Amino acid sequence: MGLASVSEPVVLHQPASPQMLSPPRPRLVMNPPLISVITPTFNSGAKIAVTVASVLSQGKGLYEFLVIDGGSTDGTLAHLRAQGPALRYLSEPDEGIYDAMNKGIRLTSGKFLYFLGAGDRLLPGVLEAVAAEIRKLPCQGQTSQPTLLYGNVDWYSRPYDGRFNRLKLLRYNICHQAIFYQRSVFARLGFYNTKYPSLADWEFNIRCFNDRGIRKRYIPLRIANYDEPGKSATTPDPAFWAELSRLRRQQHGVSIAWLMDIQFPPSDPGGGQGRTLKMDEAVWRSYQAGSHIPLQCKITLLKQNCSAKTICLVVCSMCGLSFARFKQILAFGVALKRMIFRQRREHRL
Secondary structure, eight states: OOBTTOSSOOOOOOOSSOOBOOOOOOOOOSSOOSEEEEEEESSOTTHHHHHHHHHHTSOTTSEEEEEEEOOOOSSHHHHHHTTGGGOEEEEOOOSSHHHHHHHHHHHOOOSEEEEOOTTOEEOTTHHHHHHHHHHTSSOOSTTSOOEEEEEEEEETTEEEOOOOOHHHHTTSOOOGGGEEEEHHHHHHHOSOBTTSTTTHHHHHHHHHHHOTTSEEEEEEEEEEEOOSSOHHHHSOOHHHHHHHHHHHHHHHHHHHHHHHHHHSOSSOOOOOHHHHHHHHHHHHHHHHTTOOOOHHHHHHHHHSSOOHHHHHHHHHHHTTOOHHHHHHHHHHHHHHHHHHHHHHHHHHO
8 A cells, every 4th residue: 555655554444334425524735726637546457557657748737646556466566666756556455446535635746636537537638628618617715615617528438428307317417528517515415335336426416416505617618539338337226326326306306207217228138029118107297297308208108109199198298288188189190090990991892
C-alpha cells in the first residue's frame, strides 16, 4: 500500500459494512486545483496506461490526478510506477469501485471532482474547455450553489446522451465519465452508497436531480471515450433495480412506473407477445385512470412492437382526447372492420 511521493504508508479507515458514507470536515488546502481527476482500478493491466496518458496530456495547472487501485496483482502497478512523480496512486484492498471513488474524494482537494474509469480516455484539451465553463458559473465561492456539470461521452461511436431531466434519469443514467461534481455536492448529499455494487453513481445522480438546491448544467461537450462494456453492464445490481422501481412509482405513479419497467427492463427478456400484452394493459390502465403519460413515453411506445389498440390509444392521448372518446373511436374502428370483412365475404359468395 503506498501513495506515490509519500514515504510512509497511508492508513485509511475502512467501514465495517457497505454504507452511504458522510463526507469528512473540509480540509484547508492552499490554492487547491480546479479539478480532481480520480481513477478507480483493479487488475486493469495495460488499459490503465491509455487512461493515464489521456489525463497527463491535458493542460497543466488545471487538475490533480489520483489513481485508487484495489490491490492489483497483474501489471497495473507497473504501469503506474512507470509514470514516476507525474502520477499519485494508492494501492490497497477495497470494497469495490465506489469504495475506491469515496476514498478518492477524501484524498483530493480539487473544487470539482471527475471520475474516469480504467480504459476510458479524456478527449484532447477537454479539461481546458470544462474549466472555461466552470468560470462562467455565478458566485464560485464557498457559499455558491452546489453545481453538477455534465456533457457527453463517445459510446459505441456516438455521443451519449444529451440533456437530462428527472424523467429521463429514471430511464437511463448519465455516464460518470461525463460529469464534473462540485465538491460541495458531496458535502450536501454524502458519498456513493456502497450497497449498490455497480450502479451507485446512478443512484447518486438521481439524488442530485431530486435536490432543487443543486444546480444541474448541461454543457454540449464531448468529454471522454467510454470503454464499453463497463462494470455496470457486466455486474448485476438487484438492490438498485428494486430501488429504481420504487422511485419510479413514487415520482410518476404505478402505471407510469409499470410502463418504464416494461420499456427499460433490467435485463432483456427478448420481448415477445407477453411483453406486448403487458404494455397494452399498462397503457390502457394509465389512460383510463387519467394519468399523465409523458410525451417522451408516448413517442417511445410508438416505436415499440405494440398492438394496433395501443397505437390508437397513444395517438388519441397525444391529440388530447379523453378515454371515453378513445373507446368510441375504437368501437367505430371495430364496427368498420367487421363491416368491411362482411362485405368482402358477401362479394366472394
